[in-house]
Amino acid sequence: MNIYNLIDDICQGYTPTKEEVEALLCTYEPYNSYLFSAAQAITKKYHDNIIHIRGIIEFSNYCRCSCAYCGLNAANKKLKRYRMEPKEIVETAKEAYDAGYRTLVLQSGEDLWYTREKISEIIKGIKSIGDIAITLSVGERDYEDYKQWRKDGADRFLLKHETINENLYNKLHTHSNLENRIRCLNNLKELGYQVGDGFMVGLPGQTLGDIAEDILFLNRLDVDMAGIGPFIPHPHTELKSAEAGSNEMTIKAVAITRLILKKVHLPATTALWTLNTEDGKKAFDSGANVVMLKVEPYKYRRLYEIYPKNLGNENSIKQERLRMEELILSLGKQVAQDRGDSIKFLEGQ
Numbered sequence: 001m002n003i004y005n006l007i008d009d010i011c012q013g014y015t016p017t018k019e020e021v022e023a024l025l026c027t028y029e030p031y032n033s034y035l036f037s038a039a040q041a042i043t044k045k046y047h048d049n050i051i052h053i054r055g056i057i058e059f060s061n062y063c064r065c066s067c068a069y070c071g072l073n074a075a076n077k078k079l080k081r082y083r084m085e086p087k088e089i090v091e092t093a094k095e096a097y098d099a100g101y102r103t104l105v106l107q108s109g110e111d112l113w114y115t116r117e118k119i120s121e122i123i124k125g126i127k128s129i130g131d132i133a134i135t136l137s138v139g140e141r142d143y144e145d146y147k148q149w150r151k152d153g154a155d156r157f158l159l160k161h162e163t164i165n166e167n168l169y170n171k172l173h174t175h176s177n178l179e180n181r182i183r184c185l186n187n188l189k190e191l192g193y194q195v196g197d198g199f200m201v202g203l204p205g206q207t208l209g210d211i212a213e214d215i216l217f218l219n220r221l222d223v224d225m226a227g228i229g230p231f232i233p234h235p236h237t238e239l240k241s242a243e244a245g246s247n248e249m250t251i252k253a254v255a256i257t258r259l260i261l262k263k264v265h266l267p268a269t270t271a272l273w274t275l276n277t278e279d280g281k282k283a284f285d286s287g288a289n290v291v292m293l294k295v296e297p298y299k300y301r302r303l304y305e306i307y308p309k310n311l312g313n314e315n316s317i318k319q320e321r322l323r324m325e326e327l328i329l330s331l332g333k334q335v336a337q338d339r340g341d342s343i344k345f346l347e348g349q
């Protein structure tokens, strides 16, 4: 297999097989550099070197699930739990809007305290502030919930498939199963959400073949956004002694995803930055065009511990955004001023 030709063919629109994606995941120099430059060229062509900064409000760390990798899992009794009131969420959104954010991600554990009506109230409250795209990330809920929130004005939804290896998925998520997750993703698409999927790299038991299948699944689902991050062990989970995923493999997965899904929005995920800041930046030169910054008050940020992380010094929402803008400019890229809707979605309108 000639790796250079394969990369060129994918850039021209060829969809690789699982074996071909696996071969790309295994590459070393000088092929790696060729892969990263090809991914960067596609990003420039379709996204014009513009990076989108999204604000994320992590509004509750209560969770009914027992995901084996996640620090918010219901069995973790060591974690102090919090919920932000709808009013406080809307106030945070206003501060983020004033700091320049035009997309806000509302994320939480799977917390049914936020009923359909409460989430509706939050969506309407935020929409009344100004032209802000709302991305929900609240997990698996009923079709009718998703339908109502879409009607209320929610634009996008993030729900990662985490791993497409069904045995592994079902082992890591004893409270649910992969079939249900995919049903939710299909429901969200049908309801007209811009859909964000994604997966983790380096889960214990995951093979390179699985990662190849993960990437090809994103293509089959024809997603608008995809978050790919390394697995990071958390001390209060079943997987506490497992090894962390590799940032290099994660960045390769991002680059290959960019070659295949040219128009998709791909974040340099927070998990990448957590393991190594330089790798966060490197992702912007390998296909990523989005970054998410936390905007909820620090007293909550400290408790939203999906995986261990260092939050650094406290700064205002505005200062933190400015610092990210400077970093993006220093990398020779620009900062998006618009809502950053999915290209595929805009073309369909």
Ligand code: 5AD
Pocket (backbone or CB within 6 Å): 069, 070, 071, 160, 162, 199, 200, 229, 230, 231, 232, 233, 234, 271, 306, 307
């Ligand atoms: N390491 C890395 N990513 C994790 N996530 C949850 N737990 C971990 C972990 N230990 C990711 C999942 C989830 C997103 C909110 O965070 O992909 O979808």
